[in-house]
Amino acid sequence: MKSLFMLTLLAANLTSNSVFAEESNDKVAFQPVAGIVVPMGGAVRGDNDELRQRLVDLAGGKGAKFVVIPTSSGSPQVTGENAAHELRRRGAQVEVLKIAPQWPGENLESARRAAADPENVAKIRAANGVYFTGGAQERYADVLNPNGVASPVLQAVRELQARGGVVAGTSAGAAIMSHVMFRDALNPLLVLKGLLRDGKEIERGLGFAGEEIFIDQHFLKRGRIGRLLAAMLAKGYKIGLGIDENTAAVIRGTDVEIVGATGALLIDLRDATVGAGPVNVSNIRISYLDNGDHYDLAKAQASVFPAKRDKGELKFRQPDFVPELENPRLDFPDILGENAIQRALSQLVDGNRDHVVGFAFSLLPAKGDPAPDLGFEFLLRRDERTRAWESTGIDGKDYSVFNARLDVRPIRMATPHYQAW
Known part of the structure; x- marks a missing residue:
């Protein structure tokens, strides 16, 4: 595929904390x-x-x-x-x-x-x-x-x-x-x-x-x-x-x-x-x-x-922060997979890196795929506006993540994507 929709966007600033808002002079009325x-x-x-x-x-x-x-x-x-x-x-x-x-x-x-x-x-x-x-x-x-x-x-x-x-x-x-x-x-x-x-x-x-x-x-x-x-x-x-x-x-x-x-x-x-x-x-x-x-x-x-707020905010900005997630991941090869974006956000705020990268592409392109070699990189970053909390639930840690940054860009994948060793 050679082109997508020509797009126009307005601006936003949905930020958060336990009660967290970032000041802005150009807020758009909702x-x-x-x-x-x-x-x-x-x-x-x-x-x-x-x-x-x-x-x-x-x-x-x-x-x-x-x-x-x-x-x-x-x-x-x-x-x-x-x-x-x-x-x-x-x-x-x-x-x-x-x-x-x-x-x-x-x-x-x-x-x-x-x-x-x-x-x-x-x-x-x-x-x-x-x-x-x-x-x-x-x-x-x-x-x-x-x-x-x-x-x-x-x-x-x-x-x-x-x-x-x-x-x-x-x-x-x-x-x-x-x-x-x-x-x-x-x-x-x-x-x-x-x-x-x-x-x-x-x-x-x-x-x-x-x-x-x-x-x-x-x-x-x-x-x-x-x-x-x-x-x-x-x-x-x-x-x-x-x-x-x-x-x-x-x-x-x-x-x-x-x-x-x-x-x-x-x-x-x-x-x-x-x-x-x-x-x-x-x-x-x-x-x-x-x-x-x-x-x-x-x-x-x-x-x-409230129960999460009382436990305290994750302090990933502090130099003595110790991540609790085991087996930190460097990337998510299928960011469009089941629960992948949620797991990537958890890794971002309770892992040992300030960014997590994911990819969206298909090894076996679907029928009608307009561009089999087109993929996308999803780069998640925590910055000065990011806030997060976690609590331990039945299924493990349940995070709240507010205002992480995401950049998405198209990338060209090699064709074929894989071959015999």
């Missing part, structure tokens, strides 16, 4: 998000009581009224009832709306009619919260917002949000929270190389999270930082939020709170500089927000979970 928006990264376990109970509590507690919209699901009856069951277990009153082209006996046209049905609109208007299930997110766009025209059901959800209601969604239901979403982009490396076509890999979302945040799901588990970054650059987004599985981001006004089993990655391009050619960008600010952490997007201020 528009508060209406209502309470809860994108979940997918694969939310039934035993994740903290997350599921939080949904009900945010909607008013016991007796809160939810509607479940399973439009995206390939088995909407089962998916919808499973979601309803989990909410009912926590005290909510729930009704599943039959708005799904894959519902037995239904199709795209009948689903669109259901999305205009006054009875469904009335049920949403009587509710405190809406829950969008997982599946294929393009079905939400095709049924609820065809050609960018909001259906009566979508308009009713927006009205619910405007009056302070809860709009939650998991997996596909999280993807739709942005104004722009991924439609079908399952190979992050190809997206990073420029395979990002409107109506193919990228699509209109439903926009509940406002115009300034791009949201992606299954994020750490599926190594999606490459595709998130490429989409943000192509579409002019300043803030990206990648939410991991079994985890949610609770967005209220300008505050983001992480709830769940792991965490989320916050990508900030407001101070970034873009170079020529394929994705070539420096001074990205990257933060890993763990369970219980908050980030205020307007104040550029983060607060770490």
Whole structure:
């Protein structure tokens, strides 16, 4: 591939500490998000009581009224009832709306009619919260917002949000929270190389999270930082939020709170500089927000979970700092691999070097790869703005990392990449 999108970026400064903000004279105002928006990264376990109970509590507690919209699901009856069951277990009153082209006996046209049905609109208007299930997110766009025209059901959800209601969604239901979403982009490396076509890999979302945040799901588990970054650059987004599985981001006004089993990655391009050619960008600010952490997007201020804060900040700037991580790694050959970016950030703040390098490329290029010899270097650095905390959990150390620096540049790989010894 010879070229990617020509990109323009605005500047950012999302910094953090236990309550840490960096002064800036050119802060960009962040528009508060209406209502309470809860994108979940997918694969939310039934035993994740903290997350599921939080949904009900945010909607008013016991007796809160939810509607479940399973439009995206390939088995909407089962998916919808499973979601309803989990909410009912926590005290909510729930009704599943039959708005799904894959519902037995239904199709795209009948689903669109259901999305205009006054009875469904009335049920949403009587509710405190809406829950969008997982599946294929393009079905939400095709049924609820065809050609960018909001259906009566979508308009009713927006009205619910405007009056302070809860709009939650998991997996596909999280993807739709942005104004722009991924439609079908399952190979992050190809997206990073420029395979990002409107109506193919990228699509209109439903926009509940406002115009300034791009949201992606299954994020750490599926190594999606490459595709998130490429989409943000192509579409002019300043803030990206990648939410991991079994985890949610609770967005209220300008505050983001992480709830769940792991965490989320916050990508900030407001101070970034873009170079020529394929994705070539420096001074990205990257933060890993763990369970219980908050980030205020307007104040550029983060607060770490109290138990972590009490344990103390990692002192990697001090000359007597002793890293605790064993077997320090010098590089990450597959930075787009499962949890690789999170592990690289952990190594950065609790390792013996002030930088970590990762690479994105394919030894065996996929069909349709526009540039088999194109790869990318991901250089993570800790600098004067970086802050970090850790706590010891069941699965080892759970880090919060705020405001590390990331530079990404294209590199040419040798072809063939390997040969017999």
